[in-house]
Amino acid sequence: MHSVPFRIPSLYSDLAEADGIASLEGKSLSLEIQTKDAFIGVLKSDVKEINVPVSELREVKFESKWFSNKLIIRGRKMNSLAAIPGCDKGELILNIARADKDSAKAFATELDLMIQEAKLHKMNSEDS
Secondary structure, eight states: OOEEEEEEEEETTTTEEEEEEEEEETTEEEEEEEEEESSSSOOBOOOEEEEEEGGGEEEEEEEEOSSOEEEEEEESSGGGSTTSTTOBTTEEEEEEOGGGHHHHHHHHHHHHHHHHHHHHHHHHHHHO
16 A cells, blocks of 8 residues: 655644645555644644545545645545644645655555545445
């Protein structure tokens, strides 16, 4: 399974930011996140692990631009990703370092495949 490190900037009115690792475990998206102050980075929270079932996700996409790489994850409902810092209206934007660009692309592809399989499984179970 793939994993990718990420950063969530500008939390709590730019007073904090978060670093973490996203990975796929079974049929869940697992995010390990540590929040720290944005000024010196000395004040850090404990590492928090959040698991989101793939069935609760609508889509994932990887965007690469000149100076930024982003992994965008959208939930099926607004509260699907609500426990994750930086989530806004069911959407989570993870900033990816240039060095992790290829890992993030592979991660997005694998997660998208899992999301599509979950949708297909749901459609098949509704038909039965």
